[in-house]
Amino acid sequence: MGSPRQGTLRHALKEWAVAVRALERGATALVIRKGGIREKAFAVPRRRFLLLPGYEHQRPELLKPEFRDLMEGLSGLDDSGPLRFTSLAEVHAAYEISEPESLEAIDPHHMWTRRYAESRFRWRPKKPLTVLLLRTYLLPEPVELPYREAYGGCKSWIELEEEVPVAGARPALDDEAFERLAAPALAVLRDLEPAPVGG
Template identity: 35%
Template sequence: MVFPPLDRALKEWPAAIAALANGDSILLLRKGGIQEPQGQFWPATTAVWLLPSIEHQQPEALRVPAEAIAHEVPEQLELSVWAEISQAIPLPAHFPLTDLSASTVWTTAFLEQRRHWKPEQPLWLLVLRTYRVPESRSLAWQASYRGCRSWITLAEPLSRQDSEPVLSDRAFADQWQAIAEILQRGGLTLDGLPTAAHAAD
């Protein structure tokens, strides 16, 4: 498949990007920052580079070894993973988060904290199909990438040539099936969303 160059990016903590890049997770749970357009998080694009950021990172919020937590981001970034956002689902206010937490790098306590910030806005569940490029794309960190916002337009589009999915169709479908079952147990109706079988087609 041919993927055109891409200049959109989603800022995320390095530990979460690593889990996506390793195939350990296909989920992000996001609320957005105070500088989002219209003041709220909204998944307005379907493909993004995953841009490491440590803004507001809380080591105690992560279920990963301490040595796996990045404490700085280099001025010269090397981007090697991007993702298709295959689902963007606003979670109900009282949806149980414990089982979803186990599919992410975050603790349940942190996800509850994230949900209760701006309680009038939903916590978004993003299902991502992550891809790797064979050679990382160099990108100089710019002041315009800073700030409490999720979505970034890069200084120039970066090539996605020869990208390969991190997970096979079957492996991705299996993870999505497990997540869909968690959502259904929590009372979320998935009418209109693709099943795992469709995801593997």
């Protein structure tokens, strides 16, 4: 697979900008997904990908109070400008949530309010939620790419027309700090069904 700090990437996960900021600052390692409106289900085609901040759906009241300060400077922005990348992520673990009890068990470990997490769980009830435990790496310099119409819309993954160099990316958290953050969530997640992750 190669080091997360080498080579180039063309695939990006579109995630709330506030969640990307939380991942980059080591405030969380968990992302919970169910796919965009244009997708039949959420799948994880790559183990390593860029994080693309999105602005359309995020609102402070959907976040737990301790994460709301991370919204500073992100309100009023939209997804029509240049794409700006500051980080990449590698899937450390991935699991599926199909039962309300499992969603409740991971509540202490993610940034969304219980009500919002439950609303995502109930949307398309036959499809499980996917929980990604991500190790985040910061790019040495921000990379900006022009916006293209193909990148828009409510979808999780985009394939970029240009390669983004990731050489020199450094972990948002050192190994010890990441293990401290990830271990409590993993203790809960290990009892769930693993989600398939691409190469």
